[in-house]
Amino acid sequence: MIWLMASDSIYFDRDKDILKKKIENALTRDHSVCDKSKIDLVLDEMDEKIYFNPSKRKVRKIIGKRGVVISSFPPSHYGYDDYGVFSTIEIKGDNFPFTVEQEAIGVSKSLVMENIVGMQIMQTDKTLKDLVGVERLHEYLRHKILMEKLGISRFRGMFFFGVAGSGKSYTAECLAGELDRYLVVLDLPYIMSLPSPTRRLDMMFDMLLRQKNNKYLLFIDEIEKMFDFGGVNLAATQVFGKLLTRLNDLYNDPKSNIMFFVTANNITKIIEQNPEFLRKGRFDKLLFINYPTLDNAEKILDFYKERARVNLQRVFCESIGDSSKAFYRMAQTFSGEGGDVSRCEYLGEHLFISLRSSIIMRHIEEKFRGEKINPAQRYFIYTPPEINAFVETIVENYFVAAVDFFEANDRFGKIGDIIPNVEKFLDEVASEIVPLQVSAREGIARQMAQAMDFSKSGSTPFQEIN
Ligand SMILES: Nc1ncnc2c1ncn2[C@@H]1O[C@H](COP(=O)(O)OP(=O)(O)OP(=O)(O)O)[C@@H](O)[C@H]1O
Ligand SMILES: [Mg+2]
Secondary structure (H helix, E strand, C coil), X not given: XXXXXXXXXXXXXXXXXXXXHHHHHHHHHCCCXXXXXXXXXXXXXXXXXXXXXXXXXXXXXXXXXXXXXXXXXXXXXXXXXXXXXXXXXXXCCCCCCCCHHHHHHCCCHHHHHHHXXXXXXXXXXXXXXHCCCCHHHHHHHXXXXXXHHCCCCCCCEEEEEECCCCCHHHHHHHHHHHCCCEEEEECHHHHHCCCXXXXXXXXXXXXXXXXXXXXXXXXXXXXXXXXXXXXXXXXXXXXXXXXXXXXXXXXXXXXXXXXXXXXXXXXXXXXXXXXXXXXXXXXXXXXXXXXXXXXXXXXHHHHHXXXXXXHHHHHHXXXXXXXXXXXXXXXXXXXXXXXXXXXXHHHHHHHHHHCCXXXXXXXXXXXXXXXXXXCCCCECXXXXXXXXXXXXXXXXXXHHHHHHHHHHHXXXXXXXXXXXXXXXXXXHHHHHCCCHXXXXXXXXXXXXXXXXXXXXXCCCCCEECC
């Protein structure tokens, strides 16, 4: 008795000829499950008798007879061992893991996939436009995308190493959006907590590869935290080995619909214990991303200032209709009795025109001059998220001061009234945003040193790109 386990309703078709064709197709397609002689055997047995979703009693009766059971459940569901009594084969639908029913009622594909193998699948609206102040990285990515479009070379995989907050995860997000690929976040610790993690990992890769009409960016974040690179934990070693094999296959498969993006904060252990991970032919490039240079930091600052300005404008304009808000009173005062909404935009500009980026940069540089880990180098002390936090704090502090001023004077002041001393204002903001390079000096110094040690010896597998 052969037991076909089928989750898709297409295998419950009562027309024997149609059904045989469908099953033959499925078995041939999933060749790793069956060889030709086994397929013939299944088809022969189907000529005898087919039992669709039999009851427990029925199953007991037909043991030892010839024929095929087609059930949505495995024999264990009926209390039978997988081995001996039945020969069990799983047949997958044409759109596995999705069934025809799921597609018919529009169940979200990412939800189905998430449930099956523990991974998040997302679409992102970020693109390379949102990645600023990293000109060389931009150029590299644009170049790779163009080569792929022209069919000259494929964009396969990247390994990204860099200090905390340098933009590793963010780059993956922007790249996925730019390439119109789903971002698949691989949750390796979760996969490792399952009963057969290597099988799950295989299943996940197979599932993505089957979705030929979709393109994915497989994102494996902070890989060093997911493995015991000492090789003591057997399960982790096996999963790691499996991952390497699968990444290798993706790298070499010209038809692959998956590109991959791996990040790490710490590569010392990987280099010492699993150097094969970084060998040539596994990633297109191994990149190191450092703190932004001063020029780049200014561009990032401009980017976040502009975003804050647009936000401010929106907040003001929305609050025009809400008299309970302090914003409303300020906006009314500023835009005149008629509440001329178009003038609200000046409120944001009001702030940022007077706080020019060059002034902010100079102030921060002076404030932290003695605290840089590598003072000789032309890197800024803040990472992009710290620059962002700086801009947000400027906005908040400005409003606190503006509301205070309004309340005391019953009129909206000029910028000079609200921020009479720019240096002092910036100093207060900077005191709130202590750079990680200062508060976690040793850890960051270690991260930076990793990349520098390699480059000093001339043997770095990483290329610095900012
Ligand atoms: N080049 C950039 N342009 C604009 N914003 C950036 C850039 N790089 C980083 N950011 C901002 O900084 C935030 C943090 O970056 P991200 O999470 O990618 O850092 P990371 O390198 O992954 O850090 P960690 O090592 O802590 O995971 C992002 O969400 C993004 O808002
Ligand atoms: Mg990250």
